Amino acid sequence: MPARFLPAAALGAALALPAAAETTYPLSLTNCGVDLTFDKAPESAVTVGQAATEILYSLGLGDKVLGTSVWFTKVLPEFEELNSKVERLADNDPSFESVVNRKPDLVAVQYEWHVGPQGIVATREQFADVGIPTYILPADCWKKDNTTGSDGTRQALFEMKSVYAGVTELGRIFNVPDKGEELVATLKSREAAAIEKARALNLTGASALFWFSSAEMDVDPYVAGRKGPPGYMMEKLGLRNVVESDEEWPTVSWETIARANPSVIVVARMERRRFPADDVEKKLEFLKTDPVASQMDAVKNNRIVILDAHSMDPSIRNVTALETLAEALPAFGLK
Structure with a gap:
């Protein structure tokens, strides 16, 4: 760089x-x-x-x-x-x-x-x-x-x-x-500076979901498992992952996600167009209009963060993702 x-x-x-x-x-x-x-x-x-x-x-x-x-x-x-x-x-x-x-x-x-x-x-x-x-x-x-x-x-x-x-x-x-x-x-x-900034918020009960994409808009989404890079980010930033699978990108139903009611939703933005939900605007529209997803507190209170998709996979961009999240969290008023 x-x-x-x-x-x-x-x-x-x-x-x-x-x-x-x-x-x-x-x-x-x-x-x-x-x-x-x-x-x-x-x-x-x-x-x-x-x-x-x-x-x-x-x-x-x-x-x-x-x-x-x-x-x-x-x-x-x-x-x-x-x-x-x-x-x-x-x-x-x-x-x-x-x-x-x-x-x-x-x-x-x-x-x-x-x-x-x-x-x-x-x-x-x-x-x-x-x-x-x-x-x-x-x-x-x-x-x-x-x-x-x-x-x-x-x-x-x-x-x-x-x-x-x-x-x-x-x-x-x-x-x-x-x-x-x-x-x-x-x-x-x-990396150390971003972690220090987020840890200063002293989050104890906040949770998060990372949504990468979906094969179709109305099927179970690909979301981040608890041990991949997003899991690492959440652990370092004091957030609990509502997804408990060890798979890198498991599919989980929106009904299950809604019951977990994450405090923050992180959605991937990408240029790729392999799946309909690769388009971040379609993700955002789904969250606002789907009868189940729209009822989550994170959606109602606009606690949504957009990250480049590549920063959710192992890469040097993981540090930028940490910085972006650390900048966004203070405005959400989480505890």
């Missing part, structure tokens, strides 16, 4: 870091259960997942990105010009051929299900067979079982250090370890 976008305290923390030594190759690491060895820094990459794309951009590696895919929202504003020059292979899931045809030295992946045993794009073995290593962001397999549930099941509460691990490892892989450490230091500083 360019210095001009950093808060003064965060910038000071970043500048105070000692310069990291260059990566020593060969570099060996274990990534989501697969051993990887890099004899040198990759000269090029293709990304499958917006989180991986924005990490590489933030590390100053945009010139090495040959193609991107799987986008939920617009790219971070500071990277709009850079991103406009990078080929978008697909808005959603790219084909194996489209990735391989770019002949990247590395494929950086956000979700294991894109390149796992039942990979939607291909398996890691298929990529290895054509000489292309794959790196999955650790946050998607960190204390998580991706063989259960549509998006996997977390075995422990999400930790931001899983995101920071991906930043640090990609910095080492591409021989820019100093940039990785600077970015992590900045994010940690901002």
Whole structure:
């Protein structure tokens, strides 16, 4: 992230870091259960997942990105010009051929299900067979079982250090370890400040619901389970998640949600249009007009927060989501 976008305290923390030594190759690491060895820094990459794309951009590696895919929202504003020059292979899931045809030295992946045993794009073995290593962001397999549930099941509460691990490892892989450490230091500083601000409210009985999308407007919505990134945000901000599932994004009926009556509803805004409820305006209209959803206190009192969808999945944007929520909560008069 360019210095001009950093808060003064965060910038000071970043500048105070000692310069990291260059990566020593060969570099060996274990990534989501697969051993990887890099004899040198990759000269090029293709990304499958917006989180991986924005990490590489933030590390100053945009010139090495040959193609991107799987986008939920617009790219971070500071990277709009850079991103406009990078080929978008697909808005959603790219084909194996489209990735391989770019002949990247590395494929950086956000979700294991894109390149796992039942990979939607291909398996890691298929990529290895054509000489292309794959790196999955650790946050998607960190204390998580991706063989259960549509998006996997977390075995422990999400930790931001899983995101920071991906930043640090990609910095080492591409021989820019100093940039990785600077970015992590900045994010940690901002994360701590947002948590401190929210904790000062001393919330004890407030609850929340995170609504990502719905396959159809009148069916059970995809909402955040209690152990994913939104669960982490709620725990840090003093909010109780009304959804008790450990699945990443379970479906829960509106009748069940209404009975839980969350104090705050957080809805996802995205550019993707795979499902009708991807449109945030349709979400808001549903909440106001549905006979069940409209009766919740959060809807009646307009205690609704809009977040970029990508900030609800493991990514460097989780810190921005924390900041947005910490800014919004004081106005709601919660206890």
